[in-house]
Amino acid sequence: MKHRPAPHALAIALPTTGFPVSVCVLAYGRNCALAERFLTSLYTFTDPRLFTLRAGLNEVEDATRELFHGYAARFGNITLFEARKNIFKYPMMRRMFYSPPITTAWTIWCDDDSHFTRPDWLQRLALKIESSPQVSMWGRICVLFRRDQFIVDWIKAAKWYRGRRCLRGRDQAGHMANGFRFATGGFWAIRTSILRQFDWPDRRLVHVTGDFLLGEALRQNRLRTGLFNYGVEINDAPRRNGGAPEARPPGLN
16 A cells, blocks of 8 residues: 655645645747756755646747756656747646646746745745735736726726726826736736636737736735745846836835
8 A cells, every 4th residue: 555645844834825836837939048047946946745837838949848858757747838839928828727727726927037046935935825815916016007098998898807997106207097016927926716716817818918917807806916026036037028018116005
């Protein structure tokens, strides 16, 4: 008769997190060095018993594909989602979340240019989850201002819209604009039940703007986002999307 392995100490001490968690990362293009940095830091600083990894490979170079297959063979806790042609971020994200559906209590999202710097990053995150059960999402908090009516109309057409008016504030040019407080897309952790509740990502999304819209979906449903940026570095590689709108530090009430 096979004996079950003993539970990890963190799973016993911090049961609310529901270890293991699901970590998701999306790699694309000719960026093997970034993928290698991400994987090296994740497996150096995180016990593989505490997580499973879902990796989307969106038209990656052969070196990146071989790297992920090598880690999958070595550690056995990786599911790969491969697309030879780039199907863009959010269609791939839907595959990663629902084919098959994530069943862990918490889902962590990482861009491939994010990486971990401290061995207790996941323990610190679990402590946040344990001590603040009212928070549904954790990450690095940003605020973005938009003045285009299209965004307001898009939000009002969403299934998760609950009739709350957008926050208002002044953008960097001094104009009154709609403000969005959110966890930036380089790294965040969310209750998996919330992803299912919103059927996230929204099927209308293709490649950009999803992070601040997810923040608005939470606000519309009176769900809280909390600050977590310990032991995780994001957006420190050369930008591959230089035209993306920039966020600035929080300023909305």
